[in-house]
Amino acid sequence: MVQLTWMLSFIPEWFWTFLLIGGVVAFFAARFFPQFPLKIGGIVAIVISVWFLGAASNEAKWEARVKELEEKVAAAEVVSKQENVVVQEKIVKQKEFIKGKTEYITRYIDKEIIKNEEVIKYIENCPVPQIIIDAHNAAALMNKAAEDPKK
Amino acid sequence: MKTLILGLAIILVGCSTPTPVARKFPEAVAELQEKCPTLKTIEGKDVSITDMLKTVVSNYGLYYECSNKVDGWNEWYDKQRKNFDSVK
Numbered sequence: 131m132v133q134l135t136w137m138l139s140f141i142p143e144w145f146w147t148f149l150l151i152g153g154v155v156a157f158f159a160a161r162f163f164p165q166f167p168l169k170i171g172g173i174v175a176i177v178i179s180v181w182f183l184g185a186a187s188n189e190a191k192w193e194a195r196v197k198e199l200e201e202k203v204a205a206a207e208v209v210s211k212q213e214n215v216v217v218q219e220k221i222v223k224q225k226e227f228i229k230g231k232t233e234y235i236t237r238y239i240d241k242e243i244i245k246n247e248e249v250i251k252y253i254e255n256c257p258v259p260q261i262i263i264d265a266h267n268a269a270a271l272m273n274k275a276a277e278d279p280k281k
Numbered sequence: 282m283k284t285l286i287l288g289l290a291i292i293l294v295g296c297s298t299p300t301p302v303a304r305k306f307p308e309a310v311a312e313l314q315e316k317c318p319t320l321k322t323i324e325g326k327d328v329s330i331t332d333m334l335k336t337v338v339s340n341y342g343l344y345y346e347c348s349n350k351v352d353g354w355n356e357w358y359d360k361q362r363k364n365f366d367s368v369k
Contacts, residue, residue: 196301196302199301199368209364214308214309218311220353221349228345229346235338236335244331249330256330257326257327266323266337270320271320
C-alpha cells in the first residue's frame with residue numbers, strides 16, 4: 131500500500147481536483163446522454179478523486195508536522211550544545227579551583243606548618259609508624275580491592 | 282516475469298522509506314568522560330607527619346575533583362533530559 135501511495139504521489143494534486151470536477155459534471159451529464167455510462171463513471175471518478183484529495187491533504191498535514199518537529203529538533207540540538215558548554219565551563223572552573231586550593235594548602239604546609247615550633251618539637255622529628263602509613267595506603271587503594279576482591 | 286520484477290521493485294522501494302524525524306543522542310562533555318584518578322599512597326620510610334598530611338590533602342583534592350564530575354554528570358543529564366523532553 132505504501133509503495134502504491136508512493137507511485138501515485140507523482141500525480142499532481144490538480145489532477146485529482148480536475149477528476150472530481152469531471153466526475154461531478156459526468157454524473158449530472160448522464161441525464162442528457164443516457165447512451166454513455168456517465169453516471170457510473172462519474173461516481174467512480176468522484177470516489178477516487180475524493181480519496182486521493184483526502185490522502186494528499188493528510189500527507190500535507192503530516193509533512194507539516196514533520197517539518198515542525200525537525201525545526202524543534204534542530205533548536206533542541208542548539209540548546210543541547212549550549213548546555214554542554216555551560217556544564218563544561220563549570221567543570222573546568224571547579225577543577226582549576228580545586229587544583230589551586232590543593233596547591234595552596236600544600237604550599238601552606240611547606241611554608242608554615244613545617245616551620246611551626248610546636249610541630250617541630252612534638253611531631254616533625256618523629257616519623258609516622260609504618261602501620262599507620264600502611265592503613266592509609268590500604269584505604270587509598272580500597273577501590274582496587276573492590277575491582278579484584280581476591281587481593 | 283514482468284509482474285515479478287515490478288513486484289520486487291515495489292517491495293524494494295518500500296525498504297527505502299526514511300524515518301520522518303531522526304534524533305541524535307547528545308554528545309557528553311569530554312571532561313566528564315575522563316576517568317577519576319587513583320588516590321595517592323605514601324611512599325618511603327621515615328615519613329614525617331607533614332608529608333603524610335600533604336598526601337592526605339592531595340587525596341582530598343582528587344576526591345573533590347571526582348565528585349565534581351559526578352555532580353557534572355547529574356547536571357548534564359537533567360539538562361539534556363529536559364531539553365529532550367521539550368521536543369514533542
